[in-house]
Amino acid sequence: MEKDADGFYHPAPAAAPTDEPKPEAKPEDEEKADSSAKTPNTELINSNFEVSVTLADQQADSSSPLYSVKTFEELGLHKDLLKGIYDMGFSKPSKIQERALPLLLSNPPSNMIGQSQSGTGKTAAFVLTMLSRVDFNLNKPQALCLAPSRELARQIMSVINVMGKFTPVQTEYAIKDNLPRNTTKITAQIIVGTPGTMIDLVRRRVIDTSDMRVFVLDEADNMLDQDGLGDQTIRVKNSLPKSQVQILLFSATFPDHVRAFASKFAPNANKIELQREELSVDNIRQFYMDCRDEEHKYDILVALYTLLTIGQSIIFCQHRHTADRISARMKAEGHHVASLHGAKDATERDQIIDRFREGKEKVLITTNVIARGIDIMQVNMVVNYDLPLMNERSNSRADDVQPDVETYIHRIGRTGRFGRKGISVNFVHDRKTWQQMQQIEEQTGKKIMRIETNDIDVMEEKMRKAMK
Numbered sequence: 157m158e159k160d161a162d163g164f165y166h167p168a169p170a171a172a173p174t175d176e177p178k179p180e181a182k183p184e185d186e187e188k189a190d191s192s193a194k195t196p197n198t199e200l201i202n203s204n205f206e207v208s209v210t211l212a213d214q215q216a217d218s219s220s221p222l223y224s225v226k227t228f229e230e231l232g233l234h235k236d237l238l239k240g241i242y243d244m245g246f247s248k249p250s251k252i253q254e255r256a257l258p259l260l261l262s263n264p265p266s267n268m269i270g271q272s273q274s275g276t277g278k279t280a281a282f283v284l285t286m287l288s289r290v291d292f293n294l295n296k297p298q299a300l301c302l303a304p305s306r307e308l309a310r311q312i313m314s315v316i317n318v319m320g321k322f323t324p325v326q327t328e329y330a331i332k333d334n335l336p337r338n339t340t341k342i343t344a345q346i347i348v349g350t351p352g353t354m355i356d357l358v359r360r361r362v363i364d365t366s367d368m369r370v371f372v373l374d375e376a377d378n379m380l381d382q383d384g385l386g387d388q389t390i391r392v393k394n395s396l397p398k399s400q401v402q403i404l405l406f407s408a409t410f411p412d413h414v415r416a417f418a419s420k421f422a423p424n425a426n427k428i429e430l431q432r433e434e435l436s437v438d439n440i441r442q443f444y445m446d447c448r449d450e451e452h453k454y455d456i457l458v459a460l461y462t463l464l465t466i467g468q469s470i471i472f473c474q475h476r477h478t479a480d481r482i483s484a485r486m487k488a489e490g491h492h493v494a495s496l497h498g499a500k501d502a503t504e505r506d507q508i509i510d511r512f513r514e515g516k517e518k519v520l521i522t523t524n525v526i527a528r529g530i531d532i533m534q535v536n537m538v539v540n541y542d543l544p545l546m547n548e549r550s551n552s553r554a555d556d557v558q559p560d561v562e563t564y565i566h567r568i569g570r571t572g573r574f575g576r577k578g579i580s581v582n583f584v585h586d587r588k589t590w591q592q593m594q595q596i597e598e599q600t601g602k603k604i605m606r607i608e609t610n611d612i613d614v615m616e617e618k619m620r621k622a623m624k
Protein backbone atom coordinates (compact mmCIF):
# COMPACT_ATOMS: atom_id res chain seq x y z
CA MET A 157 0.00 0.00 0.00
CA GLU A 158 1.48 3.31 -1.08
CA LYS A 159 0.42 6.90 -1.33
CA ASP A 160 -1.28 7.64 -4.63
CA ALA A 161 -1.06 10.79 -6.73
CA ASP A 162 -3.62 12.49 -4.50
CA GLY A 163 -1.56 11.71 -1.48
CA PHE A 164 -3.95 9.12 -0.07
CA TYR A 165 -3.12 5.72 1.24
CA HIS A 166 -5.15 3.02 -0.43
CA PRO A 167 -5.43 -0.65 0.21
CA ALA A 168 -4.03 -3.18 -2.23
CA PRO A 169 -6.75 -3.66 -4.87
CA ALA A 170 -7.66 -7.18 -3.79
CA ALA A 171 -8.31 -6.06 -0.23
CA ALA A 172 -10.00 -2.84 -1.15
CA PRO A 173 -13.20 -2.28 0.73
CA THR A 174 -15.91 -1.30 -1.70
CA ASP A 175 -16.92 2.27 -2.15
CA GLU A 176 -20.60 1.52 -2.21
CA PRO A 177 -22.37 0.66 0.99
CA LYS A 178 -23.92 -2.77 0.76
CA PRO A 179 -27.71 -2.68 0.55
CA GLU A 180 -29.03 -3.89 3.83
CA ALA A 181 -32.15 -5.82 4.57
CA LYS A 182 -34.52 -3.29 6.09
CA PRO A 183 -36.14 -4.37 9.28
CA GLU A 184 -39.89 -4.14 8.87
CA ASP A 185 -40.29 -1.43 11.43
CA GLU A 186 -37.32 0.65 10.33
CA GLU A 187 -39.36 3.63 9.24
CA LYS A 188 -41.28 3.64 12.45
CA ALA A 189 -38.09 3.43 14.48
CA ASP A 190 -36.56 6.37 12.70
CA SER A 191 -39.58 8.54 12.87
CA SER A 192 -39.21 9.27 16.54
CA ALA A 193 -36.24 9.13 18.83
CA LYS A 194 -38.64 7.96 21.52
CA THR A 195 -39.96 4.93 19.66
CA PRO A 196 -37.79 1.93 20.46
CA ASN A 197 -36.83 -0.29 17.59
CA THR A 198 -38.48 -3.62 18.22
CA GLU A 199 -35.78 -5.15 16.02
CA LEU A 200 -33.67 -5.39 19.12
CA ILE A 201 -36.41 -6.96 21.17
CA ASN A 202 -37.13 -9.51 18.44
CA SER A 203 -33.55 -9.97 17.28
CA ASN A 204 -31.99 -13.36 16.78
CA PHE A 205 -28.70 -12.47 18.42
CA GLU A 206 -27.41 -15.59 20.04
CA VAL A 207 -27.37 -14.99 23.74
CA SER A 208 -25.40 -17.68 25.46
CA VAL A 209 -26.16 -18.36 29.10
CA THR A 210 -23.80 -20.26 31.37
CA LEU A 211 -25.40 -21.00 34.68
CA ALA A 212 -23.22 -21.20 37.75
CA ASP A 213 -25.47 -23.98 39.01
CA GLN A 214 -24.74 -26.78 36.59
CA GLN A 215 -27.81 -28.67 37.77
CA ALA A 216 -30.15 -25.92 36.68
CA ASP A 217 -32.03 -26.23 33.45
CA SER A 218 -31.34 -23.19 31.29
CA SER A 219 -34.19 -24.05 28.93
CA SER A 220 -36.68 -23.80 31.78
CA PRO A 221 -39.22 -21.03 31.25
CA LEU A 222 -38.06 -19.67 34.60
CA TYR A 223 -34.87 -18.57 32.94
CA SER A 224 -36.41 -16.43 30.26
CA VAL A 225 -39.28 -13.97 30.42
CA LYS A 226 -41.21 -12.30 27.64
CA THR A 227 -42.90 -9.70 29.82
CA PHE A 228 -41.94 -7.56 32.79
CA GLU A 229 -45.01 -8.82 34.70
CA GLU A 230 -43.61 -12.34 34.82
CA LEU A 231 -40.75 -11.10 36.98
CA GLY A 232 -42.97 -10.63 40.01
CA LEU A 233 -41.80 -7.06 40.55
CA HIS A 234 -43.41 -4.65 42.97
CA LYS A 235 -46.18 -2.70 41.22
CA ASP A 236 -44.39 0.62 41.82
CA LEU A 237 -41.38 -0.64 39.92
CA LEU A 238 -43.53 -1.95 37.09
CA LYS A 239 -45.15 1.46 36.90
CA GLY A 240 -41.71 3.06 36.63
CA ILE A 241 -40.71 0.69 33.83
CA TYR A 242 -43.83 1.40 31.80
CA ASP A 243 -43.46 5.09 32.49
CA MET A 244 -40.07 4.91 30.75
CA GLY A 245 -41.83 3.63 27.67
CA PHE A 246 -40.53 0.07 27.95
CA SER A 247 -43.18 -2.39 26.87
CA LYS A 248 -41.16 -5.61 26.72
CA PRO A 249 -37.76 -6.78 27.93
CA SER A 250 -34.95 -6.62 25.38
CA LYS A 251 -33.20 -9.83 24.34
CA ILE A 252 -30.52 -9.54 27.00
CA GLN A 253 -33.07 -8.50 29.62
CA GLU A 254 -35.23 -11.55 28.82
CA ARG A 255 -32.42 -13.82 29.87
CA ALA A 256 -30.66 -11.68 32.46
CA LEU A 257 -33.54 -10.41 34.58
CA PRO A 258 -34.86 -13.76 35.87
CA LEU A 259 -31.33 -14.70 36.90
CA LEU A 260 -30.61 -11.30 38.41
CA LEU A 261 -33.78 -11.30 40.48
CA SER A 262 -33.89 -14.93 41.61
CA ASN A 263 -33.24 -15.92 45.21
CA PRO A 264 -30.85 -16.55 46.75
CA PRO A 265 -29.10 -13.76 44.82
CA SER A 266 -26.35 -14.89 42.48
CA ASN A 267 -23.53 -13.00 40.81
CA MET A 268 -23.64 -12.17 37.13
CA ILE A 269 -21.22 -11.34 34.36
CA GLY A 270 -23.23 -9.87 31.51
CA GLN A 271 -21.89 -8.94 28.13
CA SER A 272 -23.95 -7.61 25.28
CA GLN A 273 -23.66 -4.88 22.69
CA SER A 274 -23.76 -1.22 23.46
CA GLY A 275 -27.25 0.14 23.80
CA THR A 276 -29.07 -3.13 24.36
CA GLY A 277 -30.48 -2.46 27.80
CA LYS A 278 -27.86 -3.60 30.31
CA THR A 279 -28.23 -0.48 32.46
CA ALA A 280 -31.96 -0.96 32.84
CA ALA A 281 -31.29 -4.58 33.89
CA PHE A 282 -28.90 -3.77 36.71
CA VAL A 283 -30.84 -0.69 37.84
CA LEU A 284 -33.95 -2.80 38.17
CA THR A 285 -31.98 -5.32 40.21
CA MET A 286 -30.72 -2.66 42.62
CA LEU A 287 -34.18 -1.14 43.00
CA SER A 288 -35.84 -4.44 43.65
CA ARG A 289 -33.27 -5.62 46.21
CA VAL A 290 -33.07 -2.61 48.53
CA ASP A 291 -35.26 -2.26 51.60
CA PHE A 292 -36.77 1.21 51.41
CA ASN A 293 -37.52 1.16 55.13
CA LEU A 294 -33.84 0.90 55.98
CA ASN A 295 -31.97 4.19 55.72
CA LYS A 296 -28.55 2.75 55.04
CA PRO A 297 -26.52 2.15 51.88
CA GLN A 298 -27.51 -1.16 50.33
CA ALA A 299 -26.40 -0.93 46.71
CA LEU A 300 -23.26 0.54 45.19
CA CYS A 301 -22.74 1.13 41.52
CA LEU A 302 -19.40 2.14 40.04
CA ALA A 303 -18.86 3.64 36.61
CA PRO A 304 -15.70 4.93 34.92
CA SER A 305 -16.79 8.54 34.40
CA ARG A 306 -18.91 11.13 36.19
CA GLU A 307 -20.98 11.53 33.04
CA LEU A 308 -21.88 7.85 33.10
CA ALA A 309 -22.53 7.88 36.86
CA ARG A 310 -24.95 10.78 36.39
CA GLN A 311 -26.69 8.98 33.55
CA ILE A 312 -27.11 5.79 35.61
CA MET A 313 -28.49 7.89 38.44
CA SER A 314 -31.08 9.41 36.15
CA VAL A 315 -32.21 5.91 35.13
CA ILE A 316 -32.53 4.95 38.83
CA ASN A 317 -34.52 8.07 39.57
CA VAL A 318 -36.88 7.63 36.63
CA MET A 319 -37.38 3.91 37.08
CA GLY A 320 -37.73 4.31 40.83
CA LYS A 321 -39.87 7.41 40.78
CA PHE A 322 -42.93 5.65 42.22
CA THR A 323 -40.83 4.17 45.04
CA PRO A 324 -39.43 6.01 48.07
CA VAL A 325 -35.82 5.18 47.06
CA GLN A 326 -33.10 7.53 48.26
CA THR A 327 -29.98 7.96 46.19
CA GLU A 328 -26.64 9.70 46.49
CA TYR A 329 -23.64 10.38 44.30
CA ALA A 330 -20.07 9.48 45.03
CA ILE A 331 -18.53 11.75 42.41
CA LYS A 332 -16.01 14.56 42.72
CA ASP A 333 -17.13 17.88 44.16
CA ASN A 334 -20.65 16.71 44.84
CA LEU A 335 -20.98 16.11 48.57
CA PRO A 336 -20.28 18.87 51.08
CA ARG A 337 -16.87 18.16 52.60
CA ASN A 338 -18.32 17.95 56.11
CA THR A 339 -20.76 15.12 55.26
CA THR A 340 -20.32 12.45 57.91
CA LYS A 341 -22.85 9.82 56.89
CA ILE A 342 -24.71 8.84 53.76
CA THR A 343 -28.06 7.23 54.53
CA ALA A 344 -29.22 6.82 50.93
CA GLN A 345 -29.94 3.26 49.85
CA ILE A 346 -28.31 3.40 46.42
CA ILE A 347 -25.00 5.16 45.80
CA VAL A 348 -23.60 5.68 42.30
CA GLY A 349 -20.15 7.00 41.66
CA THR A 350 -16.66 6.74 40.34
CA PRO A 351 -14.11 4.51 42.10
CA GLY A 352 -11.76 7.19 43.48
CA THR A 353 -14.47 9.15 45.28
CA MET A 354 -16.28 5.99 46.36
CA ILE A 355 -13.18 4.53 48.04
CA ASP A 356 -12.50 7.86 49.72
CA LEU A 357 -16.02 7.91 51.23
CA VAL A 358 -15.76 4.28 52.30
CA ARG A 359 -12.38 4.87 53.90
CA ARG A 360 -13.69 7.87 55.83
CA ARG A 361 -16.70 5.75 56.86
CA VAL A 362 -19.12 8.21 55.32
CA ILE A 363 -20.43 5.12 53.58
CA ASP A 364 -21.15 2.27 55.94
CA THR A 365 -20.99 -0.91 53.90
CA SER A 366 -22.29 -3.37 56.51
CA ASP A 367 -25.77 -3.68 54.95
CA MET A 368 -24.65 -3.86 51.35
CA ARG A 369 -26.63 -6.20 49.12
CA VAL A 370 -25.69 -5.36 45.56
CA PHE A 371 -22.42 -4.19 44.02
CA VAL A 372 -22.51 -3.25 40.34
CA LEU A 373 -19.63 -2.47 38.02
CA ASP A 374 -20.79 -0.88 34.81
CA GLU A 375 -18.18 -1.02 32.04
CA ALA A 376 -16.68 -3.73 34.21
CA ASP A 377 -13.74 -4.63 31.96
CA ASN A 378 -12.48 -1.06 32.20
CA MET A 379 -13.12 -0.97 35.93
CA LEU A 380 -11.15 -4.15 36.57
CA ASP A 381 -8.28 -3.53 34.22
CA GLN A 382 -5.08 -2.85 36.10
CA ASP A 383 -4.18 -0.23 33.52
CA GLY A 384 -7.49 1.46 34.30
CA LEU A 385 -9.43 1.74 37.50
CA GLY A 386 -8.71 -1.78 38.78
CA ASP A 387 -6.94 -0.94 42.06
CA GLN A 388 -9.59 1.40 43.36
CA THR A 389 -12.42 -0.93 42.38
CA ILE A 390 -10.79 -3.82 44.22
CA ARG A 391 -10.41 -1.67 47.31
CA VAL A 392 -14.10 -0.83 47.24
CA LYS A 393 -14.99 -4.49 46.92
CA ASN A 394 -12.69 -5.43 49.81
CA SER A 395 -14.61 -3.05 52.05
CA LEU A 396 -17.88 -4.94 51.51
CA PRO A 397 -19.11 -7.81 53.70
CA LYS A 398 -17.64 -11.08 52.45
CA SER A 399 -20.97 -12.84 51.99
CA GLN A 400 -24.46 -11.60 51.06
CA VAL A 401 -23.39 -9.10 48.37
CA GLN A 402 -24.60 -9.83 44.85
CA ILE A 403 -21.85 -8.77 42.44
CA LEU A 404 -22.87 -7.73 38.94
CA LEU A 405 -20.40 -7.02 36.17
CA PHE A 406 -21.68 -5.57 32.92
CA SER A 407 -19.97 -4.42 29.76
CA ALA A 408 -20.21 -4.60 25.99
CA THR A 409 -16.67 -5.99 25.97
CA PHE A 410 -14.61 -8.34 28.13
CA PRO A 411 -11.15 -8.69 26.63
CA ASP A 412 -9.27 -11.87 27.49
CA HIS A 413 -6.87 -10.22 29.91
CA VAL A 414 -9.68 -9.25 32.31
CA ARG A 415 -11.99 -12.21 31.73
CA ALA A 416 -10.31 -14.57 34.19
CA PHE A 417 -10.03 -11.86 36.79
CA ALA A 418 -13.70 -10.95 36.34
CA SER A 419 -14.63 -14.57 37.15
CA LYS A 420 -12.60 -14.35 40.36
CA PHE A 421 -14.05 -10.97 41.24
CA ALA A 422 -17.60 -12.26 40.84
CA PRO A 423 -17.26 -15.92 41.86
CA ASN A 424 -19.82 -18.49 40.68
CA ALA A 425 -21.41 -15.92 38.42
CA ASN A 426 -24.06 -16.74 35.88
CA LYS A 427 -22.69 -15.62 32.56
CA ILE A 428 -24.62 -14.08 29.74
CA GLU A 429 -22.72 -13.22 26.63
CA LEU A 430 -22.71 -12.68 22.92
CA GLN A 431 -20.04 -13.66 20.48
CA ARG A 432 -17.42 -10.97 19.95
CA GLU A 433 -18.30 -10.71 16.24
CA GLU A 434 -21.79 -9.73 17.25
CA LEU A 435 -20.63 -6.99 19.54
CA SER A 436 -20.58 -4.16 17.08
CA VAL A 437 -24.12 -3.92 15.92
CA ASP A 438 -25.15 -4.17 12.29
CA ASN A 439 -27.29 -1.08 12.48
CA ILE A 440 -24.13 1.03 12.73
CA ARG A 441 -22.63 1.48 9.27
CA GLN A 442 -18.91 1.97 9.44
CA PHE A 443 -16.90 4.09 7.04
CA TYR A 444 -13.44 5.45 6.65
CA MET A 445 -12.16 8.52 4.89
CA ASP A 446 -8.58 8.79 3.84
CA CYS A 447 -6.93 12.08 4.51
CA ARG A 448 -3.58 13.30 3.27
CA ASP A 449 -2.26 14.38 6.65
CA GLU A 450 -3.33 15.82 10.01
CA GLU A 451 -4.31 19.14 8.52
CA HIS A 452 -6.49 17.45 5.92
CA LYS A 453 -8.32 15.64 8.74
CA TYR A 454 -9.36 19.01 10.08
CA ASP A 455 -10.50 20.18 6.63
CA ILE A 456 -12.61 17.07 6.18
CA LEU A 457 -14.16 17.48 9.60
CA VAL A 458 -15.13 21.04 8.73
CA ALA A 459 -16.49 19.86 5.37
CA LEU A 460 -18.66 17.37 7.27
CA TYR A 461 -20.09 20.03 9.58
CA THR A 462 -23.53 20.27 7.97
CA LEU A 463 -23.90 16.51 8.14
CA LEU A 464 -22.73 16.43 11.74
CA THR A 465 -25.56 18.72 12.72
CA ILE A 466 -28.39 16.83 10.99
CA GLY A 467 -28.79 14.84 14.17
CA GLN A 468 -26.15 14.94 16.86
CA SER A 469 -22.58 13.73 16.59
CA ILE A 470 -19.60 12.90 18.75
CA ILE A 471 -16.03 13.44 17.53
CA PHE A 472 -13.43 11.36 19.37
CA CYS A 473 -9.81 12.47 19.70
CA GLN A 474 -6.99 10.62 21.40
CA HIS A 475 -5.76 13.61 23.41
CA ARG A 476 -7.43 16.42 25.32
CA HIS A 477 -5.33 19.06 23.62
CA THR A 478 -6.51 17.87 20.19
CA ALA A 479 -10.14 18.18 21.32
CA ASP A 480 -9.47 21.68 22.61
CA ARG A 481 -7.48 22.70 19.57
CA ILE A 482 -9.98 21.61 16.92
CA SER A 483 -12.97 22.91 18.83
CA ALA A 484 -11.33 26.32 19.35
CA ARG A 485 -10.47 26.46 15.67
CA MET A 486 -13.94 25.46 14.54
CA LYS A 487 -15.54 27.97 16.89
CA ALA A 488 -13.24 30.72 15.60
CA GLU A 489 -14.43 29.85 12.10
CA GLY A 490 -18.05 30.30 13.15
CA HIS A 491 -19.08 26.69 13.78
CA HIS A 492 -21.03 25.70 16.79
CA VAL A 493 -19.29 22.90 18.70
CA ALA A 494 -18.63 21.96 22.31
CA SER A 495 -15.68 20.12 23.81
CA LEU A 496 -15.56 17.87 26.83
CA HIS A 497 -12.70 16.05 28.53
CA GLY A 498 -11.37 15.07 31.93
CA ALA A 499 -9.28 18.21 32.44
CA LYS A 500 -12.35 20.43 32.65
CA ASP A 501 -13.78 21.05 36.08
CA ALA A 502 -16.78 19.15 37.39
CA THR A 503 -19.38 21.91 36.98
CA GLU A 504 -18.32 22.66 33.43
CA ARG A 505 -18.39 18.95 32.52
CA ASP A 506 -21.90 18.63 33.89
CA GLN A 507 -23.09 21.68 31.99
CA ILE A 508 -21.57 20.55 28.71
CA ILE A 509 -22.99 17.03 28.78
CA ASP A 510 -26.39 18.31 29.94
CA ARG A 511 -26.55 20.80 27.08
CA PHE A 512 -25.59 18.05 24.64
CA ARG A 513 -28.16 15.67 26.12
CA GLU A 514 -30.84 18.33 25.74
CA GLY A 515 -29.86 18.85 22.10
CA LYS A 516 -28.65 22.41 22.70
CA GLU A 517 -25.27 21.40 21.32
CA LYS A 518 -25.20 19.21 18.27
CA VAL A 519 -21.50 18.46 17.92
CA LEU A 520 -19.41 17.27 20.84
CA ILE A 521 -15.65 17.00 20.47
CA THR A 522 -14.25 14.75 23.17
CA THR A 523 -11.83 12.04 24.28
CA ASN A 524 -12.32 8.49 25.52
CA VAL A 525 -13.85 9.96 28.69
CA ILE A 526 -17.33 9.46 27.21
CA ALA A 527 -16.49 6.51 24.95
CA ARG A 528 -18.41 4.19 27.24
CA GLY A 529 -22.02 3.96 28.21
CA ILE A 530 -23.29 7.42 27.33
CA ASP A 531 -26.79 6.96 25.97
CA ILE A 532 -28.13 9.77 23.81
CA MET A 533 -30.64 8.50 21.30
CA GLN A 534 -30.26 11.38 18.82
CA VAL A 535 -26.57 10.70 18.21
CA ASN A 536 -26.53 9.39 14.67
CA MET A 537 -22.88 9.93 13.83
CA VAL A 538 -19.58 9.14 15.54
CA VAL A 539 -16.32 10.35 14.05
CA ASN A 540 -13.02 8.83 15.08
CA TYR A 541 -10.88 11.86 14.33
CA ASP A 542 -8.08 9.80 15.89
CA LEU A 543 -8.44 6.04 16.07
CA PRO A 544 -8.41 4.72 19.64
CA LEU A 545 -5.00 3.35 20.56
CA MET A 546 -3.69 1.14 23.32
CA ASN A 547 -1.64 2.98 25.92
CA GLU A 548 1.43 4.24 24.17
CA ARG A 549 4.24 2.79 26.22
CA SER A 550 7.33 4.94 26.39
CA ASN A 551 9.55 2.16 25.10
CA SER A 552 7.35 1.11 22.19
CA ARG A 553 8.09 2.28 18.69
CA ALA A 554 5.39 4.44 17.14
CA ASP A 555 4.79 1.68 14.59
CA ASP A 556 4.05 -0.84 17.32
CA VAL A 557 1.10 1.01 18.82
CA GLN A 558 -1.93 -1.22 18.54
CA PRO A 559 -5.49 -0.05 18.05
CA ASP A 560 -7.71 -0.32 21.10
CA VAL A 561 -10.47 -2.45 19.62
CA GLU A 562 -12.58 -2.54 22.79
CA THR A 563 -12.65 1.25 22.98
CA TYR A 564 -13.48 1.36 19.28
CA ILE A 565 -16.52 -0.86 19.86
CA HIS A 566 -17.64 1.34 22.77
CA ARG A 567 -17.05 4.58 20.87
CA ILE A 568 -19.11 3.63 17.83
CA GLY A 569 -21.75 2.27 20.20
CA ARG A 570 -22.58 5.86 21.17
CA THR A 571 -24.73 5.82 18.05
CA GLY A 572 -27.22 3.18 16.96
CA ARG A 573 -28.73 3.03 20.46
CA PHE A 574 -31.35 0.35 21.07
CA GLY A 575 -31.46 -0.75 17.46
CA ARG A 576 -31.61 2.70 15.82
CA LYS A 577 -29.47 3.46 12.82
CA GLY A 578 -26.15 5.24 13.07
CA ILE A 579 -22.95 5.78 11.16
CA SER A 580 -19.35 5.93 12.22
CA VAL A 581 -16.48 7.48 10.28
CA ASN A 582 -12.79 6.84 10.83
CA PHE A 583 -10.15 9.25 9.61
CA VAL A 584 -7.00 7.55 8.36
CA HIS A 585 -4.11 9.65 7.20
CA ASP A 586 -0.99 7.54 6.90
CA ARG A 587 0.28 4.00 6.65
CA LYS A 588 0.15 3.44 10.38
CA THR A 589 -3.45 4.57 10.86
CA TRP A 590 -4.49 2.59 7.82
CA GLN A 591 -2.98 -0.55 9.29
CA GLN A 592 -4.59 0.14 12.65
CA MET A 593 -7.96 0.46 10.97
CA GLN A 594 -7.41 -2.82 9.15
CA GLN A 595 -6.67 -4.50 12.46
CA ILE A 596 -9.93 -3.14 13.85
CA GLU A 597 -11.75 -4.45 10.81
CA GLU A 598 -10.20 -7.89 11.20
CA GLN A 599 -10.82 -8.12 14.92
CA THR A 600 -14.42 -6.93 14.83
CA GLY A 601 -15.19 -8.91 11.69
CA LYS A 602 -17.12 -5.95 10.31
CA LYS A 603 -16.40 -4.24 7.03
CA ILE A 604 -15.41 -0.58 7.13
CA MET A 605 -16.31 1.03 3.80
CA ARG A 606 -14.43 3.78 2.06
CA ILE A 607 -15.87 7.18 1.32
CA GLU A 608 -14.05 9.35 -1.19
CA THR A 609 -12.84 12.69 0.07
CA ASN A 610 -11.58 14.11 -3.22
CA ASP A 611 -14.90 15.58 -4.16
CA ILE A 612 -16.69 17.09 -1.17
CA ASP A 613 -20.08 17.10 -2.90
CA VAL A 614 -19.84 13.42 -3.76
CA MET A 615 -18.68 12.71 -0.22
CA GLU A 616 -21.62 14.57 1.23
CA GLU A 617 -24.11 12.87 -1.04
CA LYS A 618 -22.80 9.42 -0.11
CA MET A 619 -22.98 10.23 3.58
CA ARG A 620 -26.50 11.55 3.29
CA LYS A 621 -27.53 8.36 1.55
CA ALA A 622 -25.96 6.26 4.29
CA MET A 623 -27.74 8.26 6.97
CA LYS A 624 -31.19 7.64 5.51
Ligand SMILES: Nc1ncnc2c1ncn2[C@@H]1O[C@H](COP(=O)(O)OP(=O)(O)OP(=O)(O)O)[C@@H](O)[C@H]1O
Nearest residue numbers: 196246248249250274275276277278279280529574
Ligand atom coordinates in the same frame (compact mmCIF):
# COMPACT_ATOMS: atom_id res chain seq x y z
N1 LIG B 1 -36.92 -3.04 27.34
C1 LIG B 1 -36.70 -1.86 26.79
N2 LIG B 1 -37.61 -1.30 25.96
C2 LIG B 1 -37.38 -0.09 25.36
N3 LIG B 1 -36.24 0.64 25.53
C3 LIG B 1 -35.29 0.12 26.33
C4 LIG B 1 -35.46 -1.14 27.00
N4 LIG B 1 -34.34 -1.38 27.72
C5 LIG B 1 -33.53 -0.32 27.52
N5 LIG B 1 -34.08 0.58 26.70
C6 LIG B 1 -33.50 1.86 26.24
O1 LIG B 1 -32.43 1.55 25.35
C7 LIG B 1 -31.37 2.47 25.51
C8 LIG B 1 -30.07 1.73 25.73
O2 LIG B 1 -30.13 1.03 26.94
P1 LIG B 1 -28.90 1.01 27.97
O3 LIG B 1 -28.33 2.36 28.17
O4 LIG B 1 -29.39 0.24 29.14
O5 LIG B 1 -27.87 0.15 27.13
P2 LIG B 1 -26.49 -0.53 27.59
O6 LIG B 1 -26.57 -1.94 27.12
O7 LIG B 1 -26.29 -0.27 29.05
O8 LIG B 1 -25.46 0.27 26.71
P3 LIG B 1 -23.84 0.50 26.88
O9 LIG B 1 -23.16 -0.81 26.63
O10 LIG B 1 -23.51 1.49 25.82
O11 LIG B 1 -23.64 1.00 28.29
C9 LIG B 1 -31.74 3.37 26.69
O12 LIG B 1 -32.16 4.62 26.20
C10 LIG B 1 -32.87 2.64 27.37
O13 LIG B 1 -33.78 3.54 27.96
